[in-house]
Amino acid sequence: MESAAVKRDQKEKAAKRARGKYLKIHVVCKASAALATLAAASLMGFNKQISNVAGFEIKATYNSSPAFKFFVIGNAIACGYSVLSLPFVAYMVEGWMLNLFDLMNLGLVMAAASAAAAIGYVGKYGNDEIGWTKVCPYYEKFCGRTEISIACSYVGFLLFLSVCAMSSVYRSRSSNSD
Known part of the structure; x- marks a missing residue:
């Protein structure tokens, strides 16, 4: 009987360590994604x-295109959600609501980056x-910054993708261990 209690304690400690490691990686990825989408x-x-x-004289701004407007708004929403959800990660990690919102955020960033x-x-x-002619020869600085912005958004997308993948793996492992 004592060995069963020891095994159960070891299993609980391992689960606690895994949860702590998952939470750290989740927070780092989500915070990094927030920074990437903020930069974008x-x-x-x-x-x-x-x-x-x-x-x-023609001015090029993000207002020049509805896709660029969507890009700015979508990345700003994704950044805001990420920052606002960080304090709740430890409390909602076992539930499905956080994972659902993370997936919605992932879709938003993917759509915004793809449109831009x-x-x-x-x-x-x-x-x-x-x-349709090329316009970047006339707006080299604008196009260069746009490329960097889109790259930042795709980095954010990949980080959100890793958050969603880790959440799915963590949830499946924790449900299998019960």
């Missing part, structure tokens, strides 16, 4: 360039079949 939203939100095209990447691609390379 800030870079795009403050990105502006005025260029002279065919004798007209599509517009950025057309801006950089144009589309000869339709007659």
